[in-house]
Amino acid sequence: MAETDKARADEARAAVVEAALGRLELDAKARLLAGQDMWTLPALPEIGLKSLVMSDGPIGVRGVRWTADDPSVALPSPTALAATWDPALARRAGVLLAQEARRKGVHVLLAPTVNLHRSPLGGRHFEAYSEDPYLTGEIGSGYVTGVQSGGVGTTVKHFVANDAETDRFTVNNLVSERALRELYLAPFEAIVANAHPWGIMTAYNQVNGTTMTEHHHLVNEVLRGEWGFDGFNVSDWMAARDTVGDIEGGLDVAMPGPRTVYGAALAQAVRDGRVAEATVDAAVRRVLRLAARVGILDGAEPVVTEPPASVDGEALAREIARRSFVLVRNENSALPLKAGTVALIGAAARDARVLGGGSATVFPARIVSPLDGLTAALPEGTLTYAVGADPATELAVADQGFSLRAVCRDADGTVIGTRSAPNGLIQWMGSDLPEGVTHDTLHTVELTGTFTPRESGPHTFGVKGVGAFTLTVDGTTYYDDVQRPDKDDPFEAFFGAPVPRAQAELTAGEPVEVSLTQVVQLPDDIPMKVVTFALAHSAPQRDPDELIAEAVEAARGADTAVVMVATTDRVESEGFDRTDLRLPGRQDELVRAVAAANPNTVVIVNSGSPVELPWRDEVAAVLLTWFPGQEGGAALADVLTGAHEPGGRLPTTWGSLTDAPVTQVVPADGELPYTEGVFIGYRAWEQAGRTPSYPFGHGLGYTDWAYESLETDGTTARVRLRNTGQRPGREVVQVYVSPAEPDTERPAHRLAGFAGAEAGPGESVEVTVELPRRTFEVWDDTAKAWAFVKGSYEITAARSISDHRLTATINV
Known part of the structure; x- marks a missing residue:
């Protein structure tokens, strides 16, 4: 759309918004700013406004039902998307997610997460992109542009400095x-400037003494004032705590409902003279502007009238995954696999972990495990499988072998409704209840059905959730009591660990009856109506020494051993930070034992963020696959067999916790000082003079590149390079800027830009990388402004922060 046409359309929508606002009474305006349930705002028929529907992302669109009964495409984790170093690919991911949102009746996606990897201990880092603000801003801009090109809004989150989970x-x-300014606000600023998001989500935490939902300076003066953001500002769920503080601080919408600090409380604050009605009007105007943009306000033409062409979700998920995989070691060209037999080892190879825990969770219709992918790709009879070592130390939601349904009863025990249950998880939010069931009549929910074990022996069953439960297996009641939370967290029922409650001796192939009943009691400290609990299970645990011995024998008899190691939901998830960077269980021991038996050992690392790899120099190859989404196994087969090269580069530094320069995530007396200033990630590693396991930007392909020339005029860098290998490939040219003279106040190097280059064997290609003015600026705390720092700078074309290929010096 031409700029004049866009301006005309914006003016037309604005006129409709003003007319609608003028017809609203105070109570209706206040009600519009408060969630009516978990995911929606109320409809206002008197002005032709439909109910606005929001839904979690960022790797898929859950919709208003948090259940496997309503499947969603599951893309690779945000760390994986950032590892592609490809904003155009991020944009394509956004287009697909807009398509998914429209399919599920969702108007606003609660994503992307653009907080930074300040410390490697951040438990939710798989949901954010990178340690570098520029890379984060570029990938985030692509994502937002893609989603909104499909007519669906985004809420860039969590504004700001929500970089850890503890307290x-x-x-x-x-x-x-x-x-x-230079780190934590920078991605938000870039996305506002480049992608014009329709929403921002403010965080739970305080910044310098002020809760973010009440932060007038950062929201009203910086976000809206300096940057010109014109979208709506929604709270993180349950973050809004003070009616006057929040509305004066720039918060437009308090979620979730029905109990919030807005609604009737906000209307009363206006009547009492504590809040000006004009302040409420400004918030309502922004919500109506969003409604107009997404097409749910009568008389206003939506921004997107013709959605983009349909996207094949499975194909795109597979492409993103393989392009995100980072090959960090490949001795003697161990990859791609050569002809011969392969021993696949690791619990995560069979039961894949494809996404992170917490609110990023969605339920795909299918998951291709590494075992599935390699079985389909390799010649019949050449692949064997062994568990080796299972990292899971906790029960998992009942799934494999279970056939369940949910039965709802009233206080008299009368059945009032039923619903299918694809697995052992029940999560019904707001009005999402089985047909005929209401919160007023619902007394108990029973998950009931059969379990057919695939292994004989002692099976463990457990309960995830809070409240009164009765657990019965094969006619025996093992638990009939109240399960209480183990910490003061209103989301404990969602993110807490399952508790073992029964052990039953079962026989493979023989089905047994199972039942878990919860007495439904809606907690007072959660302002929305939610029914959530889960039946959990684990199979008989074999002797760990035997499992490792079996894996070693399999490896010894194969031409190549492929070992998959992984983290678990209790290592990386929303709601808590990590205490170390070690792989859980005996996986390190497994890798070392296999590598000793077979020098041609390839290790696949299935984690969303860095883990320590103490055996990394003892194996032939190491491939990082992040949380690779539903098609991860197929993508892994593509890369291991050489059908495609691994395309990823590290978006964050990998190293040991001992050497990591910034590790503090636990507050003291409620405060967490960011004493490192502007030195996080690779900036901090360089400042400390420490060498990580694998540096920021590192990644190998299946071909080689020669950097031939670098030309720069201070505003662009032109780099010519040649593919000197034997097969086509893609290189990520990274351009770093550093002061020519040592400067302890500024990072030694700073990522200024990057570009992807593709070429066939022997071909050369030139890329141009823009050097933004901000590259040469610092924030002046005294002047409260950006200061352009004149002087001499080195412009470096590199393969990573520590692999410099060409350097030029300029004066600015």
């Missing part, structure tokens, strides 16, 4: 203005 509801993060 996330209350922590006061003490951050200098310079660090805020």
